[in-house]
Amino acid sequence: xxxxxxxxxxxxxxxxxxxxxxxxxxxxxxxATQTEKCYIVNRSIGGNYAMLACNMVEDxxxxxxxxxxxxxxxxxxxxxxxxxxxxSETEEVIAKREASVKKYFKYMRQxxxxxxxxxxxxxxxxxxxxxxxxFEKEDIExxxxxxxxxxxxxxxxxxxxxxxxxxxxxxxKIVPELKNIAKELSVGIIDTFSETHxxxxxxxxxxxxxxIHYSQKGHAVLAKILLNYLGYENIPDSFDxxxxxxxxxxxxxQLERHIQFFRRWIFYREAHKPxxxxxxxxxxxxxxRELVKENExxxxxxxLVADCYYDSLPIFREKCVKLxxxx
Numbered sequence: 001x002x003x004x005x006x007x008x009x010x011x012x013x014x015x016x017x018x019x020x021x022x023x024x025x026x027x028x029x030x031x032a033t034q035t036e037k038c039y040i041v042n043r044s045i046g047g048n049y050a051m052l053a054c055n056m057v058e059d060x061x062x063x064x065x066x067x068x069x070x071x072x073x074x075x076x077x078x079x080x081x082x083x084x085x086x087x088s089e090t091e092e093v094i095a096k097r098e099a100s101v102k103k104y105f106k107y108m109r110q111x112x113x114x115x116x117x118x119x120x121x122x123x124x125x126x127x128x129x130x131x132x133x134x135f136e137k138e139d140i141e142x143x144x145x146x147x148x149x150x151x152x153x154x155x156x157x158x159x160x161x162x163x164x165x166x167x168x169x170x171x172x173k174i175v176p177e178l179k180n181i182a183k184e185l186s187v188g189i190i191d192t193f194s195e196t197h198x199x200x201x202x203x204x205x206x207x208x209x210x211x212i213h214y215s216q217k218g219h220a221v222l223a224k225i226l227l228n229y230l231g232y233e234n235i236p237d238s239f240d241x242x243x244x245x246x247x248x249x250x251x252x253x254q255l256e257r258h259i260q261f262f263r264r265w266i267f268y269r270e271a272h273k274p275x276x277x278x279x280x281x282x283x284x285x286x287x288x289r290e291l292v293k294e295n296e297x298x299x300x301x302x303x304l305v306a307d308c309y310y311d312s313l314p315i316f317r318e319k320c321v322k323l324x325x326x327x
Contacts, residue, residue, distance in 0.1 A: 014072030018044030074127030085161030
């Protein structure tokens with residue numbers, strides 16, 4: 001492996017694709033078989049974006065104190081729905097799209113600078129691609145080109161033209177400017193967009209039904225891309241999943257991430273607009289209970305887990321890292 005990563009703790013700071021954690025689990029399983037090691041930890045939360053991440057550096061990064069941070073934002077930031085192929089290209093739509101992109105670059109610069117000021121080795125992961133081969137027929141439930149997820153998500157946004165618009169924005173605007181920012185701030189860059197785009201065009205079921213989130217096949221592709229970047233060789237295309245220490249680590253980490261998801265949603269609901277009655281950690285726990293009772297939302301199970309285990313959050317973090325270093 002590359003010497004700059006040997007024996008380092010690498011935090012991956014991103015959004016939902018990263019929070020799911022499958023590719024990190026695959027990476028850890030492979031690294032555990034190697035003589036030279038690094039240690040991958042998940043600091044990602046669903047729905048996260050660069051502006052919000054700036055407000056979470058202390059909570060997510062400082063408390064863990066990793067050596068290296070891989071930063072992976074962009075899909076939520078640019079607002080994929082701004083690229084709906086079935087919506088007319090009005091001046092208002094174009095202005096909204098450009099404003100989102102401008103805001104994304106502003107806060108990426110701020111976030112990267114914050115991490116560098118803390119002495120971290122920082123690498124940008126360019127946003128991974130969306131699915132230009134998404135299945136479009138509403139009357140067929142079995143989706144052949146998304147075999148891992150059979151349901152078709154019925155929305156006028158979900159069509160190949162929309163996904164192609166998103167990918168074109170990544171290719172023509174986002175990735176080139178991220179490369180400029182990386183050079184400007186002297187940080188590394190991993191072009192995960194270009195590599196996932198090549199794999200997507202093979203049509204091998206990399207995506208869930210929404211064409212944005214990745215299937216386990218897609219996570220295996222991501223794991224291989226990042227393991228290659230770390231300098232490992234002879235990486236397989238798929239990874240055996242066993243009920244072992246890696247599984248224990250993944251379950252612990254997912255529980256900790258679910259707790260943080262609710263904490264983020266409540267305490268950092270917007271970077272500048274938290275709930276008016278949430279000022280302390282006790283308020284967060286109270287708000288979790290209120291939301292479960294009032295909304296009976298689909299996340300209620302996770303929310304109850306978050307409430308029960310909230311006080312153990314630092315223990316989970318410490319335990320996860322200790323276990324990862326035992327692999």
